[in-house]
Amino acid sequence: ETTLTQSPAFMSATPGDKVNISCKASQDIDDDMNWYQQKPGEAAIFIIQEATTLVPGIPPRFSGSGYGTDFTLTINNIESEDAAYYFCLQHDNFPLTFGQGTKLEIK
């Protein structure tokens, strides 16, 4: 089973900032990494697939990078609506596993 270590667990940013969220896999998972955004009481939204591909309809200020074991979700020029819980998922092997999540607060 692949363990995903996501960090930080919590972060605070100001509108216009750039933020990075990390997800490290316990073994090589190629580019089989996805990222999601979830706001309280709402359905999770699929934002990055295959580590680097922006899901259609997602603003281009979101981007993903990485391959193998180290992955990063970057949000450029952050906006107040980006306040949410973000989590990573690997689909290289079963069982699918998730990172512990990052709560992003916008000041």
Place this chain on the structure above:
Amino acid sequence: QVQLQESGPGLVKPSETLSLTCTVSGGSISSYYWSWMRQPPGKGLEWIGYIYYSGTTNYNPSLKGRVTISVDTSKNQFSLKLSSVTAADTAVYYCARSLIAAAGTPDYWGQGTLVTVSS
């Protein structure tokens, strides 16, 4: 756009069976995998498993033996049953549509439903 909605009891007694249904709207349940995940309070998400509309399933080994996912194509619904529940099964349960080409990656999710296991 596909929408998913979980439904079922919010309270289940220990040793009983948790039963949830996910209703899919805005698209057919034929094609795609259909998944369940859960998130215990204060913890990360856990993948439970998925079903293909034909009935093929894939479960998380950590829950093997207790979990059953089924599909009703006539109602555009799929369901989760988890037997012999304990307090450790208290969680928000999510259903999702999942991509066959990406090993069951969820793309559209429901809002989730909290199930508490308590006497």
